[in-house]
Every structure is written in C-alpha cells, then in structure tokens.
Amino acid sequence: MKHRFPTSIAKLCNLETLIVNPDKFRSIFNTSFLPPKIWKTTRLRHLLFMRSYLPHPTDALMGRNIVPLENLQTLGNVINFRWTKEVLDMMPNLKKLVISYEHDGRTKWTSYCFDNFVYLHQLEILKCFFFAKSYLKYQDPLPVKFAFPQKLKRLTLSGCKISWKNMTVVGSLSNLIVLKLKFHALEGPVWETNDGSFVD
Template identity: 90%
Template sequence: MKSKQEKFNSDVDYLPGVLDNLRQVSILTDLKNQIPKFALGNNRDLRVPSVTFFFRNSLNDIHFITNFWLLRVLDALTIRFEEFPVEILELVNLRYIALTYWMKHRFPASIAKLCNLEMLIVNPGKFRPIFNTSFLSPEIWKMARLRHLLFMRSYMPHPTYALMGRNIVSLENLQTLGNVINFRWTKEVHDMMPNLKKLVISFKHDGQTKWSSYCFDNFVYLHQLEILKCFFFAKSYLKYQDPLPMKFAFPQKLKRLTLSGCRISWKNMTVVGSLSNLEVLKLKFHAFEGPVWETNDGEFRRLKLLLIHMTDLEH
C-alpha cells in the first residue's frame, strides 16, 4: 500500500510501535477524549516531522504537541483556537504553521523563538473579518527565514518605530505578504523586503490620514513583485471616500493586479496599461471612475484577463 511505502499511519493504537519510522501523522477525530490517548504520556522522543489535524471542534489544550520535539510542519486549520497556543513556541524546529484563530488577537512577542519558521498561515474561520483582525508583534521583523505570511486581516508594525533600539533583521527571504492593513510602504520597508513576489494590502480611510502618507508610489521599488492586490475602503461602507491622489507606480515585473475602491479617473489608466508583463487585471468597486475609457495604442500587450466589476463605465 502507498500509505506503508510513505510511512503514513492513522491508527492511534498502533502508533507506539511505529513512531520511529513515521514521517507524517494525521489526527482525525470529533471527540476531545481521544486526544490524550495520542499524547503517549510524557514521551519527548517522538521524531515525527509533520502533523495534520482533522478536528471538527474548538480545542485549547494541545500540550501533547510538545512531545513532537522535531516537528517541522503543523497544520491545525481545522481546530478553532480561542487563544494563541503558546505550547507550539517550544517547537523550535517548526518551518510551517497553519492555524484557525477566531477571535481578535495579538501574536505574542515570543513567536520570535521560532527562528526556523518559514510559513505562517492564520485563517479566521467562519466569523466576520472585523472580529478576526490580528496584531503582529514587532518581533516579526527578527524572523529572518520567513518566506510566506498569510492572514485575513493583520496590522503589521512599521519597522522604524516598532524596533527602535532593537536588532532589526532584513526579511530578504519573504516572498508573500497578505493581508496587511494601513501599512506605510516607506523606503525602509521595501529595502527590508527586496524579494517580495506577492502582496495583498488593504487601506481603510479614517477621514484624517492623508493618502500620500502610505507611499503608494514606492510599490515601484518592489522589483520582484509579480502579484499585487490593493483594496481601499471608506470610513462608511455607504459612502465613497475621496478619490486617491494619482501617485501609483508599479514594478514592471507585475503580472497580476487587483485594485478596488480607488476611484481614479480612467484618464490615468496608462499607468497600468504600460506594464509590459501584465496578464491579469481586476478592477473592482469603482477602482476607476467615469463613463468613458479611451485606451491608447501599445497598451496591455500581454493582457489575458480583464475584469471590471461595480463601475459607472459606459463606453
């Protein structure tokens, strides 16, 4: 059987005899009382590198996970955590973490202990995004091996102020960042993320902050960026915010671009049309406004997909 060849086993009772040879453990259960059965006492010599949960209830006590001291992959998206599971911070060999975290939360500063972490995925579950906003610790800027950070909504502290007097590490390995909120894309930031390939970013207008303070024009310095999704929201969803000042600039490697809520005039579309590698363009919720869009020769040479949704465009 393929499962035996890959050293995969899901029989909880059989685990004590095969733990030394297992490469992956999957836990499938609806009942909390089955979990201690898997803990195997205080055994600290479980050499399984990957654990995946298929669990249909909330769970707060996962102390047994510390038995897997060599664990590299922890996929717990099917478990709904009410508090951050601090037990996983003991697993310093973790490279991949996927969690479902369904309350407004802050990540502990001690997450920097996971110095080998490469991917962090946080899923809000079934609750509305407004109740699933995460607040990243400034220590996130010290995790030099990070490659992918994926959230539904997250506030990320700016490095200039978050790490004053602390050791700052460049996140030069970071390739994916999404979804960060109201983040200022200053020169310090793009210098610290020079290899970013995918960025999902949202801005919520507070009625006071000037749009120019978010430095949209600095996107152009993300020379490796291939995918950009940028969403703008008014203070009230029933009213449009003021149109953005046209200071967008995009890197030439960009292949996929999604814009929403910008309310920019179609006359400024040449900034997008001049992107020589652009293949997918999605314009949502009045990204551009006006009844007429006059295209120019030589634009959109590689475009394969164009989506225009919720607009006043007529011609």
C-alpha cells in the first residue's frame, strides 16, 4: 500500500508529530511518499513511518531559502536518503534516526554521504538497515567508512557487511550503551580492537 501526502500538508503549521504505521496493513510494501513541502512544517518534532521516501530539501525546493527544522528530534524510517550538508543544516537537533537503503546495483554508496553522520551532533540513537534488490545477489561489502557522532548511545547495523577493521570508530564512542550487529552487519571472523578503544 502506498500513501501519498498532498502538498497541502504544509498548511498544518502547528503539526508536531506525524506517524504512519497502521498495524493491520503492516508490510514492507507499506510505503509513504512525502511531498517537497514537508520541509515547510517547521514545528515538526517526530516523523515516523514503516517506510518513506523523503525528498531532498535542495532538490525539492529548488534552492529557495528554507527554515531549518530545529524542532525535529525523531526521523524514521526513510529510504535511500542522502546525508548532504543541506540535510545536516535542516536537522541540527535530530536525536533518533532510523534509515534503510535498498541497493539497486547502480547507485554509488558514497553518494549517500554516510561519513556525514558525524555532524549530527545531537544524535543519540541510530539504526541503519541495508538490503539488496531481489534480482541481485546479496550486495558486496559497503566500500565506505562510517563516522558516528560522539553523543551516540545506541547503534544498530544490519546488512552492511562492513569490514571489522572499519569498525574501529565504534571503540571511540564513549557514550555508547547498546550496540546491535544484526544480519550480515559485519564481515570477517574476528574484531581486533585498537589500543585505547572502549575506555571506561
């Protein structure tokens, strides 16, 4: 089932929470498509979906001046979203983020700018899920290095097949309380941590 929100959603100037997760239709095919003007709802605090496609702010508003969503604290679950500088400027106070990526065999992983996560300075919870399209073999390991913000407390990874050596950044997260490594999150037999990692 697809949910397409009208552009008139921007007229809900006092909207703070939008949740689209109807239990009776719970399915991976339950997808929401948000209009560009969602970036105009400046009082938003929480955006929660089963799956959603969120337009990029620069692409969506064609370079017009837009006000950052300074109140936005929770965003999930958005699909194949690019974490460019424009996005980071739009979400300065994001605390919880749930994201998914579906590999199509054509898009370069680097275009999603995963290393920019480090600039989400208020982020405390991050969940990343990676999937291959059904007509592809399971994707190759991601040829990128993640960078995480220091305030991160909970981290979940699934399907990214990151090399253990590229996970050394986790050892420097002094506030990390929970680390969940799910289906094919890492690749390799042993995690050899560096000196100085996981200091009390």
